[in-house]
Amino acid sequence: ILNVEQSPQSLHVQEGDSTNFTCSFPSSNFYALHWYRWETAKSPEALFVMTLNGDEKKKGRISATLNTKEGYSYLYIKGSQPEDSATYLCDYNQGGKLIFGQGTELSVKP
């Protein structure tokens, strides 16, 4: 069974704090990994697609890195804002099989 694990499960930070969380996956036969942002009562929206070892992607205050050899990706948020509150989900594609992690629920307090 393929496992994609995200940690922590939930995170509570103050406005202005920087934070990061992890998506861990089996490192063999890697194709791609996606990060999604999922706000309550909405549907997941894609943030990044990561494909190559060492990939670094950035969108505004949010960035992500990828290490396929050790099987993890980090998502960073710099200077968290209340509107960043959401569940951050990763999806791992190993040989065409798509597996989602359970997400990290981020809550940013003003």
Add this chain to the structure above:
Amino acid sequence: DAEITQSPRHKITETGRQVTLACHQTWNHNNMFWYRQDLGHGLRLIHYSYGVHDTNKGEVSDGYSVSRSNTEDLPLTLESAASSQTSVYFCASSESAREGQDTQYFGPGTRLTVL
């Protein structure tokens, strides 16, 4: 603008009834997917399709079926609804980019309750 829609958004049904959830996308994407979201399980893949007349079973396909007669639609049918199928269902689509790299676009979800 291209979009992906699901209907109905909310449905209450009784055990044993047949239920069909609709998914329609105007992205002209080849790939379409159905997921269910349950507490403690995240998103789990039910069925998926890589093109017209193509369907494949996902991780939790028992009790569900799909058919793909055109590019835009992938309806999900519960042949005989069970209480264990109470869930939020998400449809998604993606274009056929280089293998594994296609980003999925999700519909708004359908909340199904089976009494």
